[in-house]
Amino acid sequence: MTSSGHRVLGLVLGAVAVFMLAPIAIVVVNSFNSVPYGAWPPPGYSLRWYVNLSQQTDFADAAVRSLVVGAVATALALVAGTLASLALIRFRFPGKAAINGLLLAPMIVPRVAIGMAAFTLFVRVHVYGTLWTLMIAHTALILPFAVTIISGALLRVRPELEQAAQDLGASPARAFLTVALPQLRRALVAAAVLSFVVSFDEVDASIFMVSQADPTLPVAMYNYMQKYQDPTLAALSTILVAATLLLAVLLLRSFGVSGFAEMVERPRGQPVIPGEADV
Amino acid sequence: GGTGASRTVSSSSGGKLPKGPVTVTMFVFLGGDLGKMPKAFAQDYMSRHPNVKIEIYEDSNTVGYPKMLAAKQTTPNQPLVNFGFFNAQTTAQGILDGMWNRLDYNAMPNVKDVLPIFRRDDRYGIGIGSDQLGLVYNTRLISPAPTSWTDLWDPKYRGKVTFFDYYWYPVYIAAKMNGGGLQNMQPGWDFWKAHAKQIRTIVTSNPQYLDVLSNGTAPLTSYFNGTALQWKGGGAPLEYVPPREGAISVPVYLQSVQGNTSDQNEVVTDIINQMLSPKWNQQWAVTSVEVPANQKVQLPDTMRSLPAFQRSTVEKLQTVDWTVVARNNADWRQKWDQDIKANI
Amino acid sequence: MRAPARRPARWRPAGYLFLLPALSVLVLFFLAAMAVLLSFSFERFVGGRFLPGTTTGNFTTFLGGHYYWNVIATTVKLGAVTTLLCALIGYPTAYALNAIRRPLVRNLCYFALFAPLLTSVIVRSYGWSLLLGDHGFINQVLLSLHTVRTPVPMLYEFSGVVIALVHILLPFMVFPVVSVLGQLDPVLELASADLGASRLQTFLRVTLPLTVQGLVVGCELVFALSISAFATPSLLGGGRVQVLPALIYNEVGGLNWPLAAVESYALLVLALAVIGIFTLLLRGPVARSRGAT
Amino acid sequence: MASDVVERREAAEAAAAPDAELVGVTKVYDDGTLAVDDVTLRVARGEFFAILGPSGCGKSTTLRMIAGLERPTRGEIYIRGEPMNRRPAHRRPTNMVFQQLALFPHLDVAQNIAYGLRLKRLPGHEVRRRVDEALDLVQLTGLGTRRIHQLSGGQQQRVAIARALVVEPAVLLLDEPLGSLDLKLRLQLQEALGAIQRRTSTTFVYVTHDQGEALRMSDRIAIMNRGRVVQVGRPAELYEAPRTRFAATFLGDTNLFDGRVVAQGMFESEGLRLRVPPGSGVAVSVRPEQVRIVDGDGLPNTFGGHVDEVVYLGSHTRYVVALDAGRKVTTLEPNGRPSRHLAKGDRVTVGWEIDAQVLLQE
Amino acid sequence: MASDVVERREAAEAAAAPDAELVGVTKVYDDGTLAVDDVTLRVARGEFFAILGPSGCGKSTTLRMIAGLERPTRGEIYIRGEPMNRRPAHRRPTNMVFQQLALFPHLDVAQNIAYGLRLKRLPGHEVRRRVDEALDLVQLTGLGTRRIHQLSGGQQQRVAIARALVVEPAVLLLDEPLGSLDLKLRLQLQEALGAIQRRTSTTFVYVTHDQGEALRMSDRIAIMNRGRVVQVGRPAELYEAPRTRFAATFLGDTNLFDGRVVAQGMFESEGLRLRVPPGSGVAVSVRPEQVRIVDGDGLPNTFGGHVDEVVYLGSHTRYVVALDAGRKVTTLEPNGRPSRHLAKGDRVTVGWEIDAQVLLQE
Numbered sequence A: 001m002t003s004s005g006h007r008v009l010g011l012v013l014g015a016v017a018v019f020m021l022a023p024i025a026i027v028v029v030n031s032f033n034s035v036p037y038g039a040w041p042p043p044g045y046s047l048r049w050y051v052n053l054s055q056q057t058d059f060a061d062a063a064v065r066s067l068v069v070g071a072v073a074t075a076l077a078l079v080a081g082t083l084a085s086l087a088l089i090r091f092r093f094p095g096k097a098a099i100n101g102l103l104l105a106p107m108i109v110p111r112v113a114i115g116m117a118a119f120t121l122f123v124r125v126h127v128y129g130t131l132w133t134l135m136i137a138h139t140a141l142i143l144p145f146a147v148t149i150i151s152g153a154l155l156r157v158r159p160e161l162e163q164a165a166q167d168l169g170a171s172p173a174r175a176f177l178t179v180a181l182p183q184l185r186r187a188l189v190a191a192a193v194l195s196f197v198v199s200f201d202e203v204d205a206s207i208f209m210v211s212q213a214d215p216t217l218p219v220a221m222y223n224y225m226q227k228y229q230d231p232t233l234a235a236l237s238t239i240l241v242a243a244t245l246l247l248a249v250l251l252l253r254s255f256g257v258s259g260f261a262e263m264v265e266r267p268r269g270q271p272v273i274p275g276e277a278d279v
Numbered sequence B: 001g002g003t004g005a006s007r008t009v010s011s012s013s014g015g016k017l018p019k020g021p022v023t024v025t026m027f028v029f030l031g032g033d034l035g036k037m038p039k040a041f042a043q044d045y046m047s048r049h050p051n052v053k054i055e056i057y058e059d060s061n062t063v064g065y066p067k068m069l070a071a072k073q074t075t076p077n078q079p080l081v082n083f084g085f086f087n088a089q090t091t092a093q094g095i096l097d098g099m100w101n102r103l104d105y106n107a108m109p110n111v112k113d114v115l116p117i118f119r120r121d122d123r124y125g126i127g128i129g130s131d132q133l134g135l136v137y138n139t140r141l142i143s144p145a146p147t148s149w150t151d152l153w154d155p156k157y158r159g160k161v162t163f164f165d166y167y168w169y170p171v172y173i174a175a176k177m178n179g180g181g182l183q184n185m186q187p188g189w190d191f192w193k194a195h196a197k198q199i200r201t202i203v204t205s206n207p208q209y210l211d212v213l214s215n216g217t218a219p220l221t222s223y224f225n226g227t228a229l230q231w232k233g234g235g236a237p238l239e240y241v242p243p244r245e246g247a248i249s250v251p252v253y254l255q256s257v258q259g260n261t262s263d264q265n266e267v268v269t270d271i272i273n274q275m276l277s278p279k280w281n282q283q284w285a286v287t288s289v290e291v292p293a294n295q296k297v298q299l300p301d302t303m304r305s306l307p308a309f310q311r312s313t314v315e316k317l318q319t320v321d322w323t324v325v326a327r328n329n330a331d332w333r334q335k336w337d338q339d340i341k342a343n344i
Numbered sequence C: 001m002r003a004p005a006r007r008p009a010r011w012r013p014a015g016y017l018f019l020l021p022a023l024s025v026l027v028l029f030f031l032a033a034m035a036v037l038l039s040f041s042f043e044r045f046v047g048g049r050f051l052p053g054t055t056t057g058n059f060t061t062f063l064g065g066h067y068y069w070n071v072i073a074t075t076v077k078l079g080a081v082t083t084l085l086c087a088l089i090g091y092p093t094a095y096a097l098n099a100i101r102r103p104l105v106r107n108l109c110y111f112a113l114f115a116p117l118l119t120s121v122i123v124r125s126y127g128w129s130l131l132l133g134d135h136g137f138i139n140q141v142l143l144s145l146h147t148v149r150t151p152v153p154m155l156y157e158f159s160g161v162v163i164a165l166v167h168i169l170l171p172f173m174v175f176p177v178v179s180v181l182g183q184l185d186p187v188l189e190l191a192s193a194d195l196g197a198s199r200l201q202t203f204l205r206v207t208l209p210l211t212v213q214g215l216v217v218g219c220e221l222v223f224a225l226s227i228s229a230f231a232t233p234s235l236l237g238g239g240r241v242q243v244l245p246a247l248i249y250n251e252v253g254g255l256n257w258p259l260a261a262v263e264s265y266a267l268l269v270l271a272l273a274v275i276g277i278f279t280l281l282l283r284g285p286v287a288r289s290r291g292a293t
Numbered sequence D, E: 001m002a003s004d005v006v007e008r009r010e011a012a013e014a015a016a017a018p019d020a021e022l023v024g025v026t027k028v029y030d031d032g033t034l035a036v037d038d039v040t041l042r043v044a045r046g047e048f049f050a051i052l053g054p055s056g057c058g059k060s061t062t063l064r065m066i067a068g069l070e071r072p073t074r075g076e077i078y079i080r081g082e083p084m085n086r087r088p089a090h091r092r093p094t095n096m097v098f099q100q101l102a103l104f105p106h107l108d109v110a111q112n113i114a115y116g117l118r119l120k121r122l123p124g125h126e127v128r129r130r131v132d133e134a135l136d137l138v139q140l141t142g143l144g145t146r147r148i149h150q151l152s153g154g155q156q157q158r159v160a161i162a163r164a165l166v167v168e169p170a171v172l173l174l175d176e177p178l179g180s181l182d183l184k185l186r187l188q189l190q191e192a193l194g195a196i197q198r199r200t201s202t203t204f205v206y207v208t209h210d211q212g213e214a215l216r217m218s219d220r221i222a223i224m225n226r227g228r229v230v231q232v233g234r235p236a237e238l239y240e241a242p243r244t245r246f247a248a249t250f251l252g253d254t255n256l257f258d259g260r261v262v263a264q265g266m267f268e269s270e271g272l273r274l275r276v277p278p279g280s281g282v283a284v285s286v287r288p289e290q291v292r293i294v295d296g297d298g299l300p301n302t303f304g305g306h307v308d309e310v311v312y313l314g315s316h317t318r319y320v321v322a323l324d325a326g327r328k329v330t331t332l333e334p335n336g337r338p339s340r341h342l343a344k345g346d347r348v349t350v351g352w353e354i355d356a357q358v359l360l361q362e
């Protein structure tokens, strides 16, 4: 691409980055606010909210709980989602359209309603408040993301490579795992990431499904917000963001080249249009 | 295990309690320091009654009560909570839903010291204190201070007022001032429909509420004395004023929930009684900044000096029939969405 | 249209087998919950209390009131605008992300896209209110530059909601597109350039058609999420943006579960219908983009 | 080489069951294209069997069906006597070198070649040994760690060959395996393949568009056209005794004389009378190298004409001679012999022997 | 054809500026592979220029750099005298037939071919006309609406040719365009390409691994090896007067005698004494077709030996003769001539003329 060409791309990325980070930056700044209410610019700066946060012990437990639920749910959703995508893309069978819709539904019905109904359900079958119900629930809620993204990518996987694998003696399953999945690498990462954050951020439904005694992080934050109105949550969010940034950097280190991006990037050195130098 | 739920707690006098282990869950408001006194009490009570275990269920009425109702509808004999603190409106709603037990005031020695307005003829629970609802404003941006409910629709505050999402009180006031009342809210709705433009924004969460008021987006609103003071305490430039027409009194009740075992009821009755004792009632009043139910309670001067606690204010407090509110709540909610929000 | 060329047809019945895990999860949780919801929808809720017996009144109330139709209109409008903007911003972003080769830059971009998802919606909206508010950062800049005399109301308007939604849903557009872009064989872009196509032409005639699938997926996700979003519209809409999910939320709080249930089903049908039409329209291009197989 | 071609052929014919057998196999693609039309073939064990035919005649489709990557619309396929139609690709004793290569882009060269071996659970060192052998064989030594897209076209093709070879299947299906290699390398790999085939006595079914290759390497050749098998036979057979016009013209260059037998040993075509061997036919074929530029007319068939076109071919020169009778005749003159260098327009006489001619039946 | 080869060549040499010029062009890929090494070439306007070389020697890379699809690491590329290095691919007057075809999977055959024309904003009917013409040319009439993956390998390749041809660029770059076509079709398309090239006097840069093709079609040939240009010249020149061992062995088959000139016109190699033309050299090359199987020894160089291998090649038979002196000599005997049919082991004498030999410099 011409140099002007990638100046444009650079601009696009820059603009988007600013747009994405602006409110976060504000939040970060505000977490050092000296007064409990948000005002721009902050009247003064202090660490009091971080201090306060450090005293909120239950956040830690909640965070762990959310991580576990998120991880399990994501794993389940990826497996179930990949298989479902296979069914939808590779097979013809009656009722496909309906199943397609059903797989999208949990993403559409407002979580409050689902949560409300789920609560009734759980109480009725005496499983209310258990962690595994929450995991299953989250799996169902994030399944649509996995299915949509993976099946979208699966559409573009070239079957002749799998045929070659089968010709070399790989069972269809084996061929899929060893040849198709690598082509789906990016999609799987994307699905995993999005599914996880959706689960990690889920509050509307969870608030009905978790017992108040041991909430997930978002629920704990919701509760805190009910009690006190101050930037402690901003401080918490800042820490979360900082943590991911750290993680990204660590990946960058350990993967040598480019941690997360590496996983989703096109194979290194693959030809690109000349002039498409680094941005 | 006891035999089902009895509509009225056995009148067998206070002293004797079940010896076997009993676990009761207490519903506690999620907000400010409202959890402090109940938790402190629970600790103290359990230390005095080793066989009793008090679990805390801390939640907002808006999320908590629906859960209780859903639980009641599916498993009537396993209530989500056994007793706890409920605001006036939830109390009324609970009466509609048959959620509460009647209390046996006679079995509760402290009741005799409770101010009459906190007792209930239907004996569905008993008041422990009362918050009040008036005007809250930003002291930096509004002076002189507002004095009257009418300030909410004063043209000079056009586009400066904010309300919590679904908030019927100002509608009720407007209705009353325009020849209507709780039974006939229509004048209120019409009035606010016409004055909807007073409202800069509707808020849906407390932090947002605090910001909007504090950073000047909408410096005037109508809200609770307690919350306003908590915010002020945190450093926000906010102030509460009781309107001259009189603030609305919003009592908090202690309720015993249907579906308890008789053992649980015995314990619950005893707990409620003890919470009404001057010691604990005083703690509640201080942490929640409310008028205590027990007349023996001595309030600290800092509180007594507050405008909300002036005799003049207290005398002018308006009371409302919460059953009517509960009955019409759903309709009002829709009117609020359709007539007010749709026009701001 | 969906079975790729040159695939032995013999494993078709296995389709259901592959669906088993997903379906069992859905049945176990989602369908059960939806059933409960359905049962709610026929209950009688009058004068603030549930009465014995069943009714279809909730449906008639909903379908009758033209207020609800306005709300539906707003909901769809919000969804459409958000999806459109996300597509317009998201695709170029994905394209750029796919093109740049410096890992550090790319990682930082991914981080930028990713970070907002880690801040709870409350905190985010609070960031926006400080940015877009009447006394927020932007307005203060504008005022100080004397470009405007009175603050421009951005917050507590439709616009504010859209901005915030685009902000948080952008990743749901970018990631799918990036993943499909990665499957595109670059030699095709070379061939196009060689035949005299400018960058733009190559993009429009080769890159886009061959990655339209990613765009479709992104749009499905963003649309579904934006029309079922509750927190952002109610926090940043200042009551001016009344959408179905917010309504449902209030109904649940107000114990009017029957109506909430009806509204939920309405939203579901609505969304599926829109997405259905959408995919129907795009069937052609998508099918063509699959010539690759 | 010729000698052991013979041996192999006999071995093949001796072999009881044919190694690969197609019986009335037909393939109609979804869009209705009739790609393979009622093909019946028997390939003997250890035989080197070539399929030759114009582009689009159904060669690849045939191989893909044998490999199990395409299901026949009709007909049965047997390998070592067992019916294959219900057998999925991965359980057939066949391996294929794909015309489109179909290399795995996410694996490097060595991993691509090792793929089939790993599936066989071979020990790591064994795999490495065989992969290195294969790399040497296709002359890619040292490129094992390259990514596929970092290879040249020909290098990629060689990886594809190696990938299929290392697995040492019962039947090896090669779809234009040497298509994009230069002559020298092609010859060397032909040698190598031949050697392997003799050593392992693998059955080769070999699709190529290089006639020299087919003639040189194969025991038998099948000529396909429009999805049908036109003629099957040994190389010399096909070249020297084609049965149809298509076979005669497709395999090698030839001079065709359409016409009819007018008397015993006498064929008439466009005003020309040819002395031909006894028998019937609708056309006569004479290979250019059989046509000689002569001085006198010591040959049974001689005709006068003038040089119309001269094409230099390195080892040979091709002359197109326009006969006085009108039609043109092509002749191939070796450059080695002290041959007078003719130019366009020169007057010449061409002629050929009687049994240089073949009578075609259709 | 030969005649107008001459004309064209002269035209070409007359032409002022060369049409495409590479000056010291070098390409090193990211991973350090030296693909093209200091290549300098001048292709005249309207010339048919072939690049020949072993697999992986840098042919495609060279073409890709001319097309602007790959950036030279060093060196300049000029087209019609203008420097191209800063010019993006889409603004260069070149079109390419890709070795890996690179057809657009989302377009049908006709749309693929029309792609370049549409970009030129030609009126619809004009586009349709040209596309149909192109389809006829490559003999795909009627397949215009097929999807690419519904075509056979050869058919796909023909679509790729058509797609580049229709645009009628100043310089046409063809990377093994006929690689996977059968001889007959290949000859026909060679004709067609030649005709087009003469008509439009487009400059063709033509990569092929088919020597016959290169010799037959091109005005000049460049032989590449290991990224470098070894020798550039006219077909006959290269075939008859190769300068290096590589050139001699790569282009056509040959008998190489390593050794040294021991006396004027006398060359010694592995115990053989050859009578050679005057001059110096490190090796002598004799083409198989120059080697004759003779009865007496009427030739300057004759040696006794016995037949070691017989390979039937249709129009010819290749004999490998093991000389009594030890080394082997290959000879190519036409089948047409009444040649005694030799078998392995037969005793023979082979010989060749003095000027059948070429002295190689390295």
Ligand SMILES: Nc1ncnc2c1ncn2[C@@H]1O[C@H](COP(=O)(O)OP(=O)(O)OP(=O)(O)O)[C@@H](O)[C@H]1O
Pocket: A271, D149, D150, D151, D152, D153, D154, D155, D180, E029, E030, E031, E033, E034, E035, E053, E054, E055, E056, E057, E058, E059, E060, E061, E062, E099
């Ligand atoms: N992208 C790449 N990265 C690294 N090396 C490459 C790349 N592409 C080609 N090469 C190497 O460069 C050399 C020349 O490649 P090129 O494709 O030009 O060969 P070629 O002459 O076209 O060979 P063939 O006749 O097999 O197509 C080869 O050794 C190849 O391995």
Ligand SMILES: Nc1ncnc2c1ncn2[C@@H]1O[C@H](COP(=O)(O)OP(=O)(O)OP(=O)(O)O)[C@@H](O)[C@H]1O
Pocket: C005, D029, D030, D031, D033, D034, D035, D053, D054, D055, D056, D057, D058, D059, D060, D061, D062, D099, E149, E150, E151, E152, E153, E154, E155, E180
């Ligand atoms: N997937 C398909 N759908 C429809 N028609 C097809 C498909 N694949 C091939 N064909 C057609 O079937 C015929 C035979 O194709 P095949 O690939 O077997 O030819 P081929 O002999 O291999 O030709 P080539 O030598 O060019 O590779 C061709 O006319 C081709 O157009």
Ligand SMILES: [Mg+2]
Pocket: D059, D060, D061, D099, D175, E152, E153, E154
């Ligand atoms: Mg083929």
Ligand SMILES: [Mg+2]
Pocket: D152, D153, D154, E059, E060, E061, E099, E175
């Ligand atoms: Mg090449």
